[in-house]
Amino acid sequence: MSENTSNQPSKTGLNENGTPATGSWLDRFFLISQRGSNVRREVIAGLTTFLAMVYSVIVVPSMLGNAGFDQGSVFIATCLVAAFGSLLMGFWANLPMAIGCAISLTAFTAYSLVLGQGVSIPVALGAVFLMGVVFTAITVTGVRQWILTNLPSGIAHGTGIGIGLFLLLIAASGVGLVIKNPVAGLPVTLGEFTSLPVIMSMLGLAAIFGLEKRQVPGGILLVIVAISIFGLIFDPSVQYQGLFALPSIGGESSLIGSMDIMGALNPIVLPSVLALVMTAIFDATGTIRAVAGQANLLDKDGNIIDGGKALTSDSISSIVSGAVGGAPAAVYIESAAGTAAGGKTGLTAVTVGVLFLLLLFVSPISYLVPAYATAPALMYVGLLMLGNVRKLDFEDSVDALSGLVCAVFIVLTGNIVTGIMLGFMCLVVGRVFAGEWKRLNFGILLITIILVVFYAGGWAI
Secondary structure, three states: OOOOOOOOOOOOOEOOOOOEOOOOHHHHHHOOOOOOOOHHHHHHHHHHHHHHHOOHHHHHHHHHHHOOOOHHHHHHHHHHHHHHHHHHHHHHHOOOOOEEEOHHHHHHHHHHHHOOOOOOHHHHHHHHHHHHHHHHHHHHOOHHHHHHHOOOHHHHHHHHHHHHHHHHHHHHHHOOOEEEOOOOOOOEEEOOOOOHHHHHHHHHHHHHHHHHHOOOOOHHHHHHHHHHHHHHHHOOOOOOOOOOOOOOOOOOOOOOOOOOHHHHOOOOOHHHHHHHHHHHHHHHHHHHHHHHHHOOOEOOOOOEOOHHHHHHHHHHHHHHHHHHOOOOEEEOOOHHHHHHOOOOOHHHHHHHHHHHHHHOOOHHHHHHOOHHHHHHHHHHHHHHHHHHHHHOOOOOHHHHHHHHHHHHHHHHHOOHHHHHHHHHHHHHHHHHHOOOHHHOOHHHHHHHHHHHHHHHOOOOO
16 A cells, blocks of 8 residues: 555545645545545446446345345345445445455355255244354454454465466356367356357457556456447347336335244254355455455465454445345455455445435346456456466465465365365475474464365365
8 A cells, every 4th residue: 555645545534744635535534535536436436346246136136046035125125235334334444345245154044044944034034044043143253354364465465366276267257158068078168159248348358458557547348348338239149128127125025124043043054154154255255365465455474454343344234135035245356356456445335325226226237247248357366366476475385386276276175264174284284394384383284274174074065
């Protein structure tokens, strides 16, 4: 982060000489100039993040709908959670990270908890609420920050690399560029290269390369909008379905306040609550660290600026999610699309939150942005995050290679926590065999044991 100068606002709203800071109230409140940004760039970054993650209002209701949830009610809950979490992150933590219902935790809630174990929907929502309470308690007591502090450098950077690869895989598979291999061999193969989604995705990615090279303001957003317009004109599957739609908050199908907390305290359900908490701790924490690193929002010690508030924001959002009828919340990986577009302050997150509130009334617009319009942005961000490789210290080969193990297995298993677990395991065993066991501290050993036991016990999601 840039150092303060006499004409830059401090966190107290005063310059170093004690005089009032100049600039708009937005600039002073969000420290926009101090972080080397401007209001226009922050708003564009927020819009970019919103467009990159708006698919969640379709995916989350669809997955929970398969488990018997009312999709209309889940749509409302998804918007409310994203709005609340992002606004809290923006106004309180002042970081450019958007929060929403986590896709991985949504899948667990729908397919494992409700369909797999036969848990009722109210009890499942009670489990989400309890998960948020426990998650928040772990956060405010400093356990999550302790985990971040004891995250070895190699694994911290490896998580960023792995998330970048994960984003590439998500985007590429979403448009059919990479598909499941239908014959014997490796699990994935090239999809239909001449299909419209693949062609537009690759052209969009190349266009972003050029626009970002020329430093065109809002280049990523321009590509998303241009491809969406192209799709509306030439792609029959992209259809205008209206502009306004009033949300239905009440009614018999509403999930707001329907959670059953006492039912979630049943010994049969509690292990699932633990699995949700454990996954959220390492998944969401790793994502926050990676996004903050990409936005250069780390202090001289490598800690996230106002990291405690950031960590608390997503855990509190899960409490709200259980209350309104949604899935567990977390910081979205797609926040990196906004930081790549220049977002550095909470105004980016606030913009996302406001747009999700508006989406409650203009939900048909979400269908005008096809997957191949946002895929180039996600692939571009994924490629940028691979730059963390240069931060690995190969003079300390055990640390660096353990970080790469973490990165590679995040994408090979499609699970951030799995990659982190394998990275920690390789680090500890590698240190022992290298005769460097004195470089292992209690924190690293404890985290490794917890993760390995978590997986060995079959509790991992």
